[in-house]
Amino acid sequence: MIAAVETRGLRKRFGDKVAVEELTLTVPRGEVFGFLGxxxxxxxxxxxxxxxxxEPTAGQGQVLGAPIGDRLARARVxxxxxxxxxxxxxxxxxxxxxxxxxYGLRGSDLAARTDELLGRVDLLDAAxxxxxxxxxxxxxxxxLAQALLARPDLVxxxxxxxxxxPLGRLLVRDIIRxxxxxxxxxxxxxxxxxxxxxxxxxxxxxxxxxxxxxxxLADEGAGIDVELRTGPLDDGARxxxxxxxxxxxxxxxxxxxxxxxxxxxxxxxxxxxxQHQVALYEMKxxxxxxxxxxxxxxxxxxxxx
Amino acid sequence: xxxxxxxxxLTLYEAMRRRILIAALVVGAAxxxxxxxxxxxxxxxxxxxxxxxxxxxxxxxxxxTLAGLFAASRLVVITAVLLPVDTLSGEIVSxxxxxxxxxxxxxxxxxxxxxxxxxxxxxxxxxxxVGGVLVIARLTGGFTPPHxxxxxxxxxxxxxxxxxxxxxxxxxxxTVTNGMMAFGLYGLAFIGNWVEQIGTFxxxxxxxxxxxxxxxxxxxxxxxNLAAYQMQPTIMRELTATPFSPVSVPSAAMxxxxxxxxxxxxxxxxxxxxxxxx
Numbered sequence: 210m211i212a213a214v215e216t217r218g219l220r221k222r223f224g225d226k227v228a229v230e231e232l233t234l235t236v237p238r239g240e241v242f243g244f245l246g247x248x249x250x251x252x253x254x255x256x257x258x259x260x261x262x263x264e265p266t267a268g269q270g271q272v273l274g275a276p277i278g279d280r281l282a283r284a285r286v287x288x289x290x291x292x293x294x295x296x297x298x299x300x301x302x303x304x305x306x307x308x309x310x311x312y313g314l315r316g317s318d319l320a321a322r323t324d325e326l327l328g329r330v331d332l333l334d335a336a337x338x339x340x341x342x343x344x345x346x347x348x349x350x351x352x353l354a355q356a357l358l359a360r361p362d363l364v365x366x367x368x369x370x371x372x373x374x375p376l377g378r379l380l381v382r383d384i385i386r387x388x389x390x391x392x393x394x395x396x397x398x399x400x401x402x403x404x405x406x407x408x409x410x411x412x413x414x415x416x417x418x419x420x421x422x423x424x425x426l427a428d429e430g431a432g433i434d435v436e437l438r439t440g441p442l443d444d445g446a447r448x449x450x451x452x453x454x455x456x457x458x459x460x461x462x463x464x465x466x467x468x469x470x471x472x473x474x475x476x477x478x479x480x481x482x483x484q485h486q487v488a489l490y491e492m493k494x495x496x497x498x499x500x501x502x503x504x505x506x507x508x509x510x511x512x513x514x
Numbered sequence: 515x516x517x518x519x520x521x522x523x524l525t526l527y528e529a530m531r532r533r534i535l536i537a538a539l540v541v542g543a544a545x546x547x548x549x550x551x552x553x554x555x556x557x558x559x560x561x562x563x564x565x566x567x568x569x570x571x572x573x574x575x576x577x578x579t580l581a582g583l584f585a586a587s588r589l590v591v592i593t594a595v596l597l598p599v600d601t602l603s604g605e606i607v608s609x610x611x612x613x614x615x616x617x618x619x620x621x622x623x624x625x626x627x628x629x630x631x632x633x634x635x636x637x638x639x640x641x642x643x644v645g646g647v648l649v650i651a652r653l654t655g656g657f658t659p660p661h662x663x664x665x666x667x668x669x670x671x672x673x674x675x676x677x678x679x680x681x682x683x684x685x686x687x688x689t690v691t692n693g694m695m696a697f698g699l700y701g702l703a704f705i706g707n708w709v710e711q712i713g714t715f716x717x718x719x720x721x722x723x724x725x726x727x728x729x730x731x732x733x734x735x736x737x738x739n740l741a742a743y744q745m746q747p748t749i750m751r752e753l754t755a756t757p758f759s760p761v762s763v764p765s766a767a768m769x770x771x772x773x774x775x776x777x778x779x780x781x782x783x784x785x786x787x788x789x790x791x792x
Binding site: 223257260261262263264280281282283284286288290291292293294295296298299303307308310311312313352355 | 516517520523524527528531532608609610612613614615616617618619620789791792
């Protein structure tokens with residue numbers, strides 16, 4: 210199947226400044242894809258190139274099988290910009306109405322879709338109010354509804370939860386899950402790693418305008434860090450544990466630390482210890498957090514201070 | 515085309531919601547009231563000390579009506595520049611344009627849709643002000659200038675030139691720079707016209723040429739002159755009896771120059787906006 214997004218060597222230069230050095234990535238259909246990087250890494254510029262808002266200096270790309278910037282393909286694409294702003298003199302309902310018309314929706318279909326989305330983002334009660342009276346969270350929600358008007362195949366969300374309270378974030382998270390369940394591809398720009406971890410199938414890290422690492426979050430490839438508190442380990446038990454570990458064992462303060470490939474290794478550890486009659490007092494398993502990945506990929510030099 | 519009309523609709527809606535129309539109506543009503551009062555008292559005075567001939571009275575009424583039309587067309591020109599001056603540049607800066615341009619719409623449809631919407635508002639304003647002046651002249655002085663059918667469209671063309679410059683400039687320039695450019699061009703045409711009139715009067719070829727060049731750079735003032743020339747009787751034209759009777763009458767080809775000017779300004783604007791990073 211044709212990928213939702215596919216780019217090869219996309220590059221954008223503004224005068225002397227290179228905003229995006231080289232963007233090569235593939236996002237399969239139906240995936241929730243997280244695009245991660247520090248501020249100024251070129252995330253928003255990349256996304257704008259994919260939407261046809263900025264013309265690339267070099268490189269190629271396709272969105273839903275059409276060359277990037279293709280007008281008709283945009284009918285199947287939703288977009289929530291980072292700092293969502295709209296003509297604030299419109300009411301929430303009018304805003305969705307006008308945007309729906311730009312997607313080619315008309316008549317009762319448009320009215321029904323507008324109501325459905327106002328309900329989904331919990332703005333039915335405020336639908337008659339001018340958008341300028343909305344709080345930041347409400348503004349973000351109406352923006353999200355606007356992005357979903359055309360029942361898109363692909364949705365670009367640029368920092369959709371920035372400035373939202375926890376309930377607002379949960380709503381966004383739920384909507385992303387619903388989109389995924391419906392087979393919609395979601396391209397999420399964010400530096401809120403917790404959000405990304407909770408919603409994305411896969412992430413790409415972008416640094417200085419270049420994708421430097423890709424990671425499948427559902428994968429076990431990242432491994433699981435296990436910490437055990439046990440009785441004394443004899444050589445046999447140590448050797449048996451070693452066969453389950455991805456790398457060497459580390460023992461300190463009566464604790465053993467090892468990295469294993471997947472969840473299946475956890476009961477295997479317990480079985481091994483029982484077989485070797487080693488007392489097991491405690492077993493802690495932790496996946497490597499996205500934050501740890503982020504710091505590792507970006508390097509310590511990216512840390513301010 | 516459907517998308518273009520949606521943008522036009524949005525533009526008209528904006529004019530209503532942001533009370534632009536109300537502001538325009540209030541200013542327009544104040545202007546027309548002032549004009550009506552002024553005309554009334556002048557006519558009252560003339561009638562009281564009625565030693566003017568019929569021709570003199572007619573020349574005076576025509577001059578006063580042209581003065582009203584001159585002021586009305588200035589108000590419309592100011593509106594033509596200010597109304598759309600930030601419609602593109604402002605939305606680009608605020609990011610509002612991003613959600614529009616990411617829709618399945620051509621960039622050109624955004625520019626032309628906004629142009630059409632603002633043109634409708636501006637044309638409505640012109641009809642209101644110019645129509646108001648003409649109705650007042652008719653009711654108060656029993657006078658209607660000649661050749662309105664060719665004069666009034668020239669006023670509309672004049673305002674359309676400046677509206678188009680303001681829209682086209684907004685595709686590339688910041689709001690302030692755009693406004694300064696549009697008014698700067700207008701001021702240049704205004705001064706250039708006076709240089710031309712004086713040059714013609716004094717038979718100074720160089721001064722005339724300066725005026726001609728300025729009217730090619732911005733044809734607005736020539737269009738006003740042409741309109742004013744149309745809307746006065748032959749006797750006034752020949753006597754150049756008032757400030758509204760041009761000594762140097764622009765060529766009718768200026769109309770085609772202005773039409774071409776609008777088309778080229780919009781094409782340049784469309785081209786700039788098509789390439790613009792949003």
